[in-house]
Amino acid sequence: VQLQAFGGGLVQAGGSLRLSCAASGGIFSNYVIGWFRQAPGKERVFVGRITRSGGNTYYADSVKGRFTISRDNAKNMVYLQMNSLKAEDTASYYCAARYFSTTGVSGTMPSDYPYWGQGTLVTVSS
DSSP states (O other): OEEEEEOOEEEETTOOEEEEEEEESSOGGGEEEEEEEEOTTSOEEEEEEEOTTSSOEEEOTTTTTTEEEEEETTTTEEEEEEOSOOGGGOEEEEEEEEETTOOSOOSOSGGGOSEEOOOEEEEEEO
16 A cells, blocks of 8 residues: 655644545555654654554544544545644654554554655644
């Protein structure tokens, strides 16, 4: 599966932004999708993930209650709605995919996901 993330940009603190991740080349509904972010000079970290049906999501504590992941399997799309943005949310955001039946992974580590899109930069001005 190939992934492409887009929708980043410059937003003021307290504002909202929605990122999109478009998938192609596979049966999209067979993949769990994760979102990660990487700030300059820092490691890539988990933001959240959504199950293949979209029925279950899980978020990092740092974004819980502010970010929402959703998906539209008919359109091969996943979305990351980001509200109440803070300066510390500034990072490049990446979507990633792993096959739903992958075992032995927590789903919160970059190494759990073999497929990655390119990053889209989100800059939050304070």
